[in-house]
Amino acid sequence: MRPVGILGGTFDPIHFGHLRLAEELAQQLDLAEVRFIPSGRPWHRDAPGATPEQRLEMVRLAIAGNPRFHLDGREASSGAPGYTVETLAKLRQELGAAQPLCLLLGADAFLGLATWHHWRELFKLAHIAVAQRPGFPLQAAQMGDELRAEAESRMSSDPRDLQATPCGKVLACPIPPLDISATSIRSAVKAGKSPRYLLPDAVVDYIQTHHLYR
Ligand SMILES: Nc1ncnc2c1ncn2[C@@H]1O[C@H](COP(=O)(O)OP(=O)(O)OP(=O)(O)O)[C@@H](O)[C@H]1O
């Protein structure tokens, strides 16, 4: 069964680093779909510059017209901290025990995985595909001992493994490096510089119209 990909993020704002990651992994892993799940009030970082509703709308604009990309507003519309393990548990309930789920992460997010709420449970709910990201080398030496042990025991190099089981594998995926971050986009806007060509025009327009990140 083709896996369902899940891309969570603050998306403050969504940019081409996110979109290219989703497109690359959708192709490499033959994903049935990619669900974009903007976070609500993330517990692990400062409050976003845009509201959950604005970040949802920017994702909606960015993925419009791609039949494989879907917006899932469950975290953004909830006042809860939005732990990924809880979101995955709900998706698992909705989609059934046999459906392969695959959490899509950039390398920076994966390297911090051992700080996540009940992180070991994640592997019982989904596979994890890790995309390369400039500045965050995906080497064992960069991982803490616990994450390294878990990753090494689960590592696969064959995307077909993700179709054969519903969860539990870790796959590292090379993607064209795009050194784009939401932080650098917010800084550019604040400094009065144009962020154009780092993110979709529709999102640039939305940021301007709503005076975000000034
Ligand atoms: N340029 C990129 N290349 C690869 N992965 C990325 C890139 N940008 C974001 N990601 C991944 O997308 C997911 C959501 O990222 P997030 O919304 O925090 O974006 P960000 O650009 O890292 O934001 P910020 O600068 O505000 O921390 C994470 O798994 C992150 O690793």
Ligand SMILES: O=C(O)c1ccc[n+]([C@@H]2O[C@H](COP(=O)([O-])O)[C@@H](O)[C@H]2O)c1
């Ligand atoms: O569940 C957690 O404890 C947890 C801790 C850190 C990050 N996450 C999730 O990881 C995704 C990427 O986070 P971020 O900060 O890079 O936008 C997003 O969906 C977060 O909800 C989840």
